[in-house]
Amino acid sequence: MSAEAQTAPPLEALLKIDFLIIGAGIAGLASAVALRRIGHRVTVLEKDDGSNQTSGGCRMPPNMSKILLNWGFEEELREISLIAEAMHLMIYESGEFIGTHRWTKEIIKEAGGSFMFTHHRDLLQLLKTIALSSGAEIRHNAEVVSIDSTGQTVTLANGDVLTADVVVGADGPDGISRRSILKDSNVDCETNSSLSGTVIYNTTIPAQSIYNDTDLAPLTEGEHAAYTWMGNGCNAMVFHIGGVDEFSFTLTAPGDAPEGSWAENVPITHLADALASTHCEPRLHKLGRLAANSSLTRIPLKKYEELKHWVHSSGRMLVIGEAAHPIPARSFQGSAMAVEDAAALAKLFLHLLNPDQISSFLWAFQDLRQERCEKVLRGELGNLDVISYPPGALQQARDDDMRAKHAAGKGALDSISEWDQNKGVFGYNAEDAADEWWIQWGILRERAKENGAPLGHPLNVRVEHLVH
Numbered sequence: 357m358s359a360e361a362q363t364a365p366p367l368e369a370l371l372k373i374d375f376l377i378i379g380a381g382i383a384g385l386a387s388a389v390a391l392r393r394i395g396h397r398v399t400v401l402e403k404d405d406g407s408n409q410t411s412g413g414c415r416m417p418p419n420m421s422k423i424l425l426n427w428g429f430e431e432e433l434r435e436i437s438l439i440a441e442a443m444h445l446m447i448y449e450s451g452e453f454i455g456t457h458r459w460t461k462e463i464i465k466e467a468g469g470s471f472m473f474t475h476h477r478d479l480l481q482l483l484k485t486i487a488l489s490s491g492a493e494i495r496h497n498a499e500v501v502s503i504d505s506t507g508q509t510v511t512l513a514n515g516d517v518l519t520a521d522v523v524v525g526a527d528g529p530d531g532i533s534r535r536s537i538l539k540d541s542n543v544d545c546e547t548n549s550s551l552s553g554t555v556i557y558n559t560t561i562p563a564q565s566i567y568n569d570t571d572l573a574p575l576t577e578g579e580h581a582a583y584t585w586m587g588n589g590c591n592a593m594v595f596h597i598g599g600v601d602e603f604s605f606t607l608t609a610p611g612d613a614p615e616g617s618w619a620e621n622v623p624i625t626h627l628a629d630a631l632a633s634t635h636c637e638p639r640l641h642k643l644g645r646l647a648a649n650s651s652l653t654r655i656p657l658k659k660y661e662e663l664k665h666w667v668h669s670s671g672r673m674l675v676i677g678e679a680a681h682p683i684p685a686r687s688f689q690g691s692a693m694a695v696e697d698a699a700a701l702a703k704l705f706l707h708l709l710n711p712d713q714i715s716s717f718l719w720a721f722q723d724l725r726q727e728r729c730e731k732v733l734r735g736e737l738g739n740l741d742v743i744s745y746p747p748g749a750l751q752q753a754r755d756d757d758m759r760a761k762h763a764a765g766k767g768a769l770d771s772i773s774e775w776d777q778n779k780g781v782f783g784y785n786a787e788d789a790a791d792e793w794w795i796q797w798g799i800l801r802e803r804a805k806e807n808g809a810p811l812g813h814p815l816n817v818r819v820e821h822l823v824h
């Protein structure tokens with residue numbers, strides 16, 4: 357079945373409006389797909405040239421894959437990804453294996469999606485192809501340099517001025533949209549902190565070179581799994597990605613790096629240097645050497661302040677994805693939160709009947725998504741902590757616990773830190789949550805309006821509902 361046929365929307369909004377989306381990352385492209393499915397007109401503005409050259413793996417947890425599967429892209433997803441079943445945990449310094457965590461059939465069934473590994477570039481390309489074939493316009497080399505006070509008009513670096521009913525800022529944590537919302541909230545400058553001088557290195561390794569190496573070949577045997585090395589302030593992860601026959605290799609290590617971007621490649625020698633600066637086991641050095649002909653990205657691990665408002669005071673501009681709720685690189689849920697945002701946004705704008713609903717739908721989006729994203733972020737920060745404990749009581753307890761669980765045939769991460777919340781995180785259905793919001797609050801609000809209740813400035817639609 358063609359992508360066009362598959363994206364045929366089940367329902368369309370009665371009032372169709374124009375959306376300008378800033379940024380063709382996963383949040384921007386997934387939103388383009390989701391909004392086109394319900395008939396809205398979409399233009400995506402992306403500053404890069406569309407060559408999409410980065411190397412790196414992307415983990416799609418069930419809460420993300422279930423949305424893409426529900427949109428009808430099972431066949432396309434299978435072509436570019438592998439279904440992952442487990443995560444094996446080892447000690448970074450010695451290579452000692454200490455346990456396995458399986459995403460059991462029960463968890464996956466309950467969650468309603470699969471855990472899939474893919475190439476980030478392939479996922480971006482898939483979303484782009486679907487967005488284009490469903491009628492979205494995507495403009496590359498289209499850097500937005502200003503957003504005016506109406507929140508509806510943007511100016512590009514080439515001087516073009518574009519206006520829409522809604523501007524969606526999906527341009528990442530350091531983009532103009534987040535800055536614009538901060539300025540609108542009278543915050544001059546955001547204080548971001550590097551997470552204890554830590555840098556993420558991201559690359560890929562040809563699978564054949566791993567199969568050919570007797571020390572590394574065991575990493576490719578049996579079920580598809582992510583291999584995680586837990587170290588003193590550092591960690592590493594390797595997993596097989598679908599589509600191209602490659603493995604993703606990510607290293608998190610202490611160090612300093614200038615502001616980096618996923619789109620910017622740095623010399624691959626930085627990876628070997630970073631490995632050499634840690635006390636890693638020999639297989640990690642080998643993996644680093646096997647990446648010698650790949651491209652490498654290097655991103656400082658940063659923690660951003662939580663953005664209080666995701667909606668511009670004009671009520672016509674919104675931030676989503678990492679522009680709204682940055683999540684440290686190397687997290688399991690970065691791309692998932694972007695796709696959940698896209699799904700929730702479209703579910704709300706399916707009900708659009710009047711332009712005067714636009715602003716409250718944008719605030720409803722924040723109301724729906726903010727708590728979920730904060731919860732997931734806390735979990736991811738907890739997970740990062742657990743796999744990077746320095747030597748000491750916590751690290752010892754973690755390792756003893758995992759070894760004991762392994763000996764007892766249990767999952768290594770059961771009840772550790774935030775990992776045991778996996779069911780809640782994986783089981784969440786962003787589309788159902790948006791439907792529930794509509795039934796619980798949206799319909800009531802519409803009835804209140806029909807009965808002549810005045811529309812105030814809805815900082816929080818639930819509060820507004822209670823007030824009216």
Ligand SMILES: Cc1cc2nc3c(=O)[nH]c(=O)nc-3n(C[C@H](O)[C@H](O)[C@H](O)COP(=O)(O)OP(=O)(O)OC[C@H]3O[C@@H](n4cnc5c(N)ncnc54)[C@H](O)[C@@H]3O)c2cc1C
Binds near residue numbers: 687
């Ligand atoms: C090229 C690239 C490769 C990545 N690779 C990986 C990876 O291998 N593994 C991983 O876990 N995560 C990766 N990420 C990060 C991951 O995509 C995000 O964490 C997550 O998907 C949410 O992203 P987002 O769409 O909100 O923002 P981002 O992914 O940051 O996308 C923002 C987009 O907006 C564009 N943009 C920024 N400013 C402007 C402007 N002024 N005008 C127009 N466009 C603008 C950027 O070029 C970018 O394409 C990558 C991101 C990018 C951009």
